[in-house]
Amino acid sequence: DAKTTQPPSMDCAEGRAANLPCNHSTISGNEYVYWYRQIHSQGPQYIIHGLKNNETNEMASLIITEDRKSSTLILPHATLRDTAVYYCIVRVVVYNQGGKLIFGQGTELSVKP
Amino acid sequence: NAGVTQTPKFRVLKTGQSMTLLCAQDMNHEYMYWYRQDPGMGLRLIHYSVGEGTTAKGEVPDGYNVSRLKKQNFLLGLESAAPSQTSVYFCASSYTRGTGTREQYFGPGTRLTVT
Numbered sequence: 605d606a607k608t609t610q611p612p613s614m615d616c617a618e619g620r621a622a623n624l625p626c627n628h629s630t631i632s633g634n635e636y637v638y639w640y641r642q643i644h645s646q647g648p649q650y651i652i653h654g655l656k657n658n659e660t661n662e663m664a665s666l667i668i669t670e671d672r673k674s675s676t677l678i679l680p681h682a683t684l685r686d687t688a689v690y691y692c693i694v695r696v697v698v699y700n701q702g703g704k705l706i707f708g709q710g711t712e713l714s715v716k717p
Numbered sequence: 718n719a720g721v722t723q724t725p726k727f728r729v730l731k732t733g734q735s736m737t738l739l740c741a742q743d744m745n746h747e748y749m750y751w752y753r754q755d756p757g758m759g760l761r762l763i764h765y766s767v768g769e770g771t772t773a774k775g776e777v778p779d780g781y782n783v784s785r786l787k788k789q790n791f792l793l794g795l796e797s798a799a800p801s802q803t804s805v806y807f808c809a810s811s812y813t814r815g816t817g818t819r820e821q822y823f824g825p826g827t828r829l830t831v832t
Contacts (some may be wrong), residue, residue: 647807647823648760649720673798691759694724704750704775705821 613712616686622679624694628679629673630657635696638705639677641688643689648691648707651677682715689713719743721824723808724784729830738793739756740808748811750775750821751783753804755820760807760810767790798831 609627616622627639634678638653652659652666654675659666679686691710726737740749747768752760752775762775766785779829780802782794790809805828809821 645805645826647809647825648821649823650820653820704762704765705760706776707752707761709759 607695608708610657610708610711611715612709615714615716616679616682617716618684618715619681622686622713622715623675624677624679624690624692624713626677626714627674628692628694630713631672631694632696635694636674637666637675638693638695639664639666640662640691640693640705641686641709642691642710643685651690657712682713684715684717691706721810722823723806723809723824723827725827726825727828729832730795732799734798735794735796736798736807736829738808738822738829740791740793740810741789742808742810742822743789744810744812744822745788746810746812746822747788748754748813748821749785749793750809750811751775751793752804752807752809754807754826755804763793764808798829802829802832803829803831805822 635652638654640648640659641649642648652664654666668675673706677712689710721742750764750765754760761777763781764775764783766772769788772783784792805826807826810825811821
């Protein structure tokens with residue numbers, strides 16, 4: 605699975621958009637980009653994933669560059685409850701191969717009033 | 718629908734003692750996983766299972782054993798606990814659909830201290 609690079613920490617004002625970058629310059633053509641977050645002491649929570657196209661769901665948007673070497677997770681209107689560590693993970697999705705996740709250090713996002 | 722549950726939530730062991738952590742899911746997921754998380758670190762995969770009766774090693778399997786006798790349960794055993802196994806343990810499950818496995822659902826964690 606490709607290695608990812610994220611900034612260790614970021615701040616965001618409440619109500620503003622939070623843009624979390626992730627670099628995955630060695631990503632392969634069949635690797636997906638996944639985002640999870642972990643609110644203090646809780647189990648990680650799935651946010652969104654994508655392969656090539658931009659994706660949006662009720663939680664966030666995922667923007668993947670055309671060359672797929674980087675991506676940005678966007679929380680459109682950050683709230684205090686979005687304060688968490690955000691993990692960007694790239695992996696192959698292969699049927700019956702276990703779907704293992706390799707977690708890095710993530711980005712600690714602090715949403716401030 | 719309780720999702721993924723873990724038992725116990727907290728435990729303190731002495732070096733050399735044994736214990737079993739239980740993970741249960743009610744979503745009929747095929748895949749289940751055990752991770753550990755040390756302070757300030759991301760999660761690391763210990764063992765995983767792609768179905769009832771099957772298990773496989775992850776990144777850090779040494780010192781742990783697992784069993785998946787029923788689809789809904791995944792047990793993690795420590796035969797002889799060591800201080801290095803002090804950690805927070807998370808269980809997760811996922812299902813397969815279409816081109817492969819999908820998002821993982823995590824339990825609340827078990828905080829284990831080995832003295």
